[in-house]
Amino acid sequence: MGKRTIKLTLAYDGTHFCGWQTQKQGERTVQKIVETALAELHNHEIKLYAAGRTDSGVHATGQVAHFHSGHRSLAPEQFTDAINSHLPHDVRVLKSEQVPESFHARFSAKARLYRYYLYSSPVGLPHYRRFCWRIRKILNINSLNALARPLVGSHDFTSFSSTKDPSTSKEREVFTSCFYTLGPFIVYEIRANAFLWKMVRTILGTIITLALQENTPDMMFDTLQAKDRSSAGPTAPARGLFLEGVRYG
């Protein structure tokens, strides 16, 4: 029997992870923790590939990753419980399924969905402090949406990414960019074919800065046009950001 390609849908609380990807020795990363679980299950090393390499402190409710398995006795859906029994409680496999050999979690992905949780209040919420960015001032959702709208479409997002992003082309296509209220939160939802490094957090840091200064949507156009990171606002904290889903095929 040849190796099967297994697709995993993962959720994690990013608070105590140094992001997805293992870069330095000794860092606790999601990739390392799940690869360790896979190695325990297979009795040899397994390499895991993710759709999005989330940064330190960023959460996921719908990260997707794949690996090649020569495991002989587990049905595809049985990997869920089998892997979870080797994982700490801040990361869970939600679903496991067999996919064609050609599937690649990163390169086959057609779109990614991120959500960012804002809590706009003079006093913080103790239970949500790890999962949102609190803004002391009360934000106006119409103003936020006016600032978010110019990002929809294909644009060069150089202004809204880390200067260390290694991508050759900085053009990305944004399908959705909007704010809505959800319980006590204001949620920013952005869907795009792909994202540059720190793109969502730079967009959000810029929108909030402009909103607090009561700036107009023109400023978002100007920032896009500038193609210069220094024209944008600060990077929003990681703790409010969730990778919520990845679309394929």
Add this chain to the structure above:
Amino acid sequence: MGKRTIKLTLAYDGTHFCGWQTQKQGERTVQKIVETALAELHNHEIKLYAAGRTDSGVHATGQVAHFHSGHRSLAPEQFTDAINSHLPHDVRVLKSEQVPESFHARFSAKARLYRYYLYSSPVGLPHYRRFCWRIRKILNINSLNALARPLVGSHDFTSFSSTKDPSTSKEREVFTSCFYTLGPFIVYEIRANAFLWKMVRTILGTIITLALQENTPDMMFDTLQAKDRSSAGPTAPARGLFLEGVRYG
């Protein structure tokens, strides 16, 4: 100027607290942490009285407490920010107000509202693991409500409380006892004039045990009638329980 009575509404993440009340030296309790903040603000010791002495690991979004303050310069509503600046992020004052001298957070309370969060799924949610009890089996909300309903009214709740509860009378009046879905959760809501020690968690542990055994509501009647803790089920975990509000006057 005499002392003012200040009422605080508090929220806390109970995960890293040994409950509300300081019992042993060296325990991190909510009472001790807030009393320390009050002492820093007043430059002398202040005693704080709560509506409900929540157990270790139990959360609050609407705990109420009061203290007597001789502080000369703060307006009642200014205590919120002043106390919060001395508190760690897992406990917050949501509101501060002046109340009549006769007000007592515990003895003036007419009703308390608790909610208990259940997550019924084969796989846990990493972000909510500290704030709910996960039940692997899928629960039926109609069956849960049939089991919850017999508790409404005035009853002797001896069966549903810790044998160490010191109250003379074990009679309490339950106004609401019901289950409903809220996002991914099943929430149990119970309102009563007052609660015995571990009452909500014993009720919930019993209902879940009976529901998983597909028992009928008669069993809840029988357990109430027995007036014996050993006739009830296990105590549900603290992490799903929230003191959500206290009603006065």
